[in-house]
Amino acid sequence: MSTEPLRTDVNGPVGLVEIRRPHRRNAIDSAAATLLAEAVARLDADPGVTAIVLCGEGGDLSSGADTGEPAPDPAAVPWRETPHARLLRAVRTTALPVVAAVEGWALGLGLGLAGACTYAVAGSSARFGFPEARSGYFPMGAVPNVVRRVRPDVVLRWALTGRYFDTEEAAAHGLVTDAVPAGQALAAALDLAAALGSAPRHVVTEGMAWLRQWADHAARPLDEWSEARMTFEGPPARPPR
Template identity: 35%
Template sequence: MSTAIETDVLTTRDGPLGIVTINRPQRLNAVTPAAGEQLRAAFIELDADPDIRAIVLTGAGRGFCAGADIVGGTVGGARGVLIDVWNPLVTTMLSTDVPIIAAINGVAAGAGVSLALACDLRVAAQSARLQLAFTKIGLLPDAGATWLLPRIVGLGRANELALLARDLKADEALQWGLVNRVCEDGNALDAAKALGSEIAELAGSVAAVKWAHQRAFDSTLAAQLGYEADTQGWLQEQPDFTEAIKAFREKRSAHRAPRTPGLRP
């Protein structure tokens, strides 16, 4: 079943997968403030659906996302749009229980790179490129890019990409660890859905792994060790663990418990 949220963002449910498509191919899927709000609403809706276990984000046509659509200017300027639209969008993506996979089917530029970075996994088509050209126009990467990029690829490579306004091809992005898979052109969505299907077969603790990894960079070792111990104790009380132990003893596959949105230790 497919549902369109107006015209700029499409959501599709494919079994346990939610597919979110930026649907502005005539603008290489550059995101207007209205489209940004629709994207955030789509992630919130899918994350609240207990039948959804992974979300795939992609773009219609030949591009993933060309960043913010600034044709005609923006009310309040860049600062206002970031505070009102992009920052809440990226925060929502990072806080979902359900892992998000980017299917980078073409160019990702500017804040479009930020959207890819805010996903938990990234698949890129062979001809896809990632561009952070802000220093060519006197600005800096935004929508979370300066926080996410160094954490994913390290400070040195983050500086190379953003300071030098590099145009990074898919194969090099794979070498850097910026993307997790590179596939043939036209197959990015299918490859991302395949990863999503793998996640859908796993226990609900995938959400706990996402939470733990996100907090690790701002945590001390002692605090993280305590968090792991507390969360592990909580997970052992959840139905997935009980069923996994029972299935192991009975030498069969485990039956996954329904996902409970928003359930955290």
């Protein structure tokens, strides 16, 4: 079992960030979220890196926010200022393309993380879902990241039903950009990142600036509205009869 929650590596123009909490199916606690955001920022600032791959040890990208720690209280700390929100923002606003590699689970925050990446490569073994509705709340913090590639009504269906779905369905709706056989997601993601980063760095960052400009126009108001409404509160109590 890994002793460090994160591994980073640089191979030529490609930076790799690996979540290493397989005993929790790579669930992300506050400490891991902070380390992940910092790792993305470091690679973003490295002049030799032109693309980033994000993966999880053992194949699971992430089973979501780690429920082993208390949920943040939005009354004390707004969702936007939590480590998990900062992580999602760091990934979706980086100056470099980020490619997610998924073999197993990408649930809740993990699904939001896959959506925040520029591309998502998934093996046929991958499974996705927003299970938060089963716990009594809507995943307001994660869904805006997914709507960048998926129709809003499809995202809403996934979030309200809480069901799990496979790579074929995810690819049909654009969440997964590259579907590959089981066991090949990481290799394919590394190949894609190398191809994306083969252009001079200033060309890559200009291309990403163009993509962020579209995202800011299309989705940034939704990001801010959703972050302001994110809560972990259960259903309101029924008034006495």
